[in-house]
Amino acid sequence: MGTRLVALLLLAACLQPAAAQQAGPLTAIDQRSFSLDLPAAALAQADGALAVDLDGYDLTPFSRVDGTVLRVALDSPLPPGGYLLSLMLFFPDGSVEVLLDTILQVPVGDGMTHSASGMLQASYRVAEGPAENFAGADDTTAKGSVSYQGERRSGAWRLGAGAGVIYDRYSQAAPADERWLLPEYALFAAHEGSVAATELKAGNVAVSQDDLLFSNFQRRGVALQSLAASERFQLQAFSMVSAPSNLVQADELLPRDSDNRSSGLRASVALPDERLRLSGGLVDGRGPLGGAGFNQFIDPAIIGGDSWNVGLDSRLAGGSVALALERAGSNFDVDGIGVGAPERSDDAMRATLGLASGGAFDSGPFSYWSAEFQYRQVGLDYYSMANLALPGNIEVHSAYLQAGWRDFAVDLDLARERSNPDDDPDLATQTLDRAGVNLGWSPGTLDPDRGPWQWLGAPSINSWAYRYESSQPDADAQLVGFDVDNATDEIGLALTFARARLNWGLQLALVDYDDRSDPVFNGNFLVYEPPSDSRNTQASLQASWAASERITLDAYIQRNKLEESALDDVYRNTAYGLSGNLIVVPNRLTARAGLNFGRDHSDFGNPQFLAERLHSRVADLQLSWQAIHARPGRPGLNLNLSGSYARNEDLALLVDDELWSVFVGAQLDWNWSRP
Amino acid sequence: MKYALVTALLALLLLDSSPAAAAISDARATPRQLTLFGTSGNLVQVRWQVATTPDHATGVSSPAATIVDPGTGRVLLVVNTSLDAAGSGPFVLRESLQVDADTVRGWQAAGLERVVLERSFGDPATGGGAVGRVVLRLSGSQLRALREGAPSELLVVSVRLEFETGNNTAIVERDADLRAGLTVQHTGTGILRGRWQIAEPGSSEAVPVFRTLALVNTQVRAGQRSYLRSPVLPTSRPGVYLLRFCVSGTDPVAVAEDAQCPGAGQVVHATYQVHARAGFRVVRIRSLEPDRARLGQEGMFRWGEVPGAATYQVQIFEFAPRATTGGEAPEPRFIAGMLVPGDAGATRLTELARSRLSPERRYLWRVTAYDQAGVTIGTSEEASFIFSPDG
Known part of the structure; x- marks a missing residue:
């Protein structure tokens, strides 16, 4: 779906029009043109230059005066909706007169729109080696996908459908033997009335909320949502599959199984001007841990329970002060329903104060500034099916401040995370203190054609320094079988340089870890052995060069070195590579080649341990001949010749593993849209 | 010690x-x-x-x-x-x-x-x-x-990889901005080690050949849960892409298992397919002038022309330093815009736009090209200038 012209116009409702003639709404002829009678003042002022402003955009070059009528004809369509239209007169002495402010309504046309695209790739392996690495893999493979979106508009009603389907027999993103994948689908009916906009949807449903109850929860299911035209009332009710899914299977399309379903609602109501908004939510569900996108994990347990929250948000002082309070609770069984312990009740709360420039608060010497202070406590047994990764058994105090001044930006980050907020005697209490600063510098007025910048490119610098301290009372060590007492210092520097055709960057980072913990014995067994002090250094360099309109090159190198001082063990990892794209014959023949290398070395202070060396090399080459160009409604055809080679060597264990293959293939690309 | x-x-x-x-x-x-x-x-x-x-x-x-x-x-x-x-x-x-x-x-x-x-x-x-x-x-x-608390050493318990679809699969158009998100649940803190790897069209067949996109050695800054974004993923060629993130320890893994990836329990996979768009590709508009320079009262904005453009949209924003790694600066405030016919590769600062600029203030600007159907066919990076009406 292409981005429509002036989509950003909607973001630009920030103009403060001067006193002007207020006119009733004006309806455009269509999405490209409108006309209006000029105010008498415009005709009377012969020495003024007329200007046409639409939501902050100067449309004057597209306008002409036809007698007493102003006609505007655009070359690209405006999205349907309302726009602030202003007519202004600019006089030679610099003064400006606003003649007219009105709302331009660009109508929504009834009718139906469709768009679809597809890709089908078939390839035949003409050579490969060694044969055992390809056992069971077909010589001929076909992969492809289809995407469709359609919508019918009729008055205030919209009906729509959309889906994307992938066919891939060998995809590693799905269980073996699954050939069809469904990244997303949607069926919806929506009504945009004068009082509220209401939508009923089946398919990928999202609760776009980030709090104690939800964490941008998106799953397959059904939802009904309604938003008042004034935006003061909002309601969303949903029933979704609990685990993320990507298969074309009936039991994953909709929440049919009670052991894999989460249902709930979210509602909010606001006073005018968003001075106060009350909200609340409820989620009741069961499901497995894991799903599409998770690492493989064998967990047959079904967990679940019900969770709720209530919240209060307030924006004051023109938006410069934001206050949020939230309280949540749950009854949840986390170790498997019907297994282990029964469900437990617990709660959580959060209080946030935000301050920012831009409203009643002046930015002072800064370009902008903001600060956020937060207190958060989440009980050991508080869980929500819509936010399972929420850290719990924790109390957090944090402050985050950021400001920009001329070319500089600075962030300050302070936090204390303390576990066991309920002081449970059976649990250890650990504290993590974090303090950090980020500094950025992006000079806005350096002349890129002078001094070193003509060679390096325009610079941008980012640097950071953090300190972390973790601790645990000594008495807790025997209780839990380990000790915690350490400090970590992190510093880093990132430089990026930009020229018209060359972008490159360098990053350096250093992490020092100092451990002060004590060993812990359980009986005669050493059950906790303090880790070594360590130093980790990382450096990376990357560059992207558009050598010409036909040649692009990318290169990178990353090195990482971890030194553990206790036993003088050293681990080194290096990755570097070069890739390039070449348009051999414009609009016909393209080539791509890449070379990538990896080096993983481990050396031990005790030479009686085996030093390890793993080397990897990967190379790929593809030639693509565009036999038929795709046009709207007519498929395009690409013929490909590709080869890839990988070699992994374990020099210590004398293992040498090779893999290479050569393919010929054809790829059909297809696009269609109407109207 | x-x-x-x-x-x-x-x-x-x-x-x-x-x-x-x-x-x-x-x-x-x-x-x-x-x-x-x-x-x-x-x-x-x-x-x-x-x-x-x-x-x-x-x-x-x-x-x-x-x-x-x-x-x-x-x-x-x-x-x-x-x-x-x-x-x-x-x-x-x-x-x-x-x-x-x-x-x-x-x-x-x-x-x-x-x-x-x-x-x-x-x-x-x-x-x-x-x-x-x-x-x-x-x-x-x-x-x-x-x-329940754990020793300070970082121990990865769970990893999840997802696109904006909410799962680990996606279909995108060519040249789309695409990244994946990685949610890591862990005990302790320390350096998260891993690598992003990708198999691209031509290497993503029945037996894929992965190459390393980037090594990850990131200090985890908070307890229990961390979130990483993938590098910008390639979408310039239509076809099938396989993406994976491998959590790695300090030790090299056995070649016989899976090169450069540890046990299967610490790897997450995703796939996406890139569709070609019929007609124009979204091109990068280059050669913006002014950039890091002054713009006078009658100053001109210039850019590289985009074939097929029906309209150019020039947008001017209040200058704001880019946010550092740790935070997010507010979106630059929109100041003024100009629509320019597609047969022009330049426009003078109009009176209307000029009336909204303050002398000696710094601004960002960018240009976007649209075709006759209103579809975006070209975008630029942001350039900057200082408005100097007397300069």
């Missing part, structure tokens, strides 16, 4: 298996600790490093491992899997064993909070040897384990 003390204590503990002249001298396990869950089957993967004196040449043998209660020394389970290697050392041996949920729950019901996996490595010729151990912590569930 407590490490010397620990080493000495270990040596004392291992006195009964002190090395002979040509002998096995030490054994180490990686990782040194793991968590077993009472809700699931547990796959325990251990890499044993066995050190030997230089003249050792008679191999190593470990007929069985035991799981013991550290409090009493009682053997809870015998794992009758033999690990053996011939010839001269040192040796690296790998072990995978399953511990089912019932067994874990049984140990928990007996009041145990941890058990120790222990394996003796002996020299078949001399009988001397060394013992290596892994502490296995017991927890009621994966989620519970994250919250």
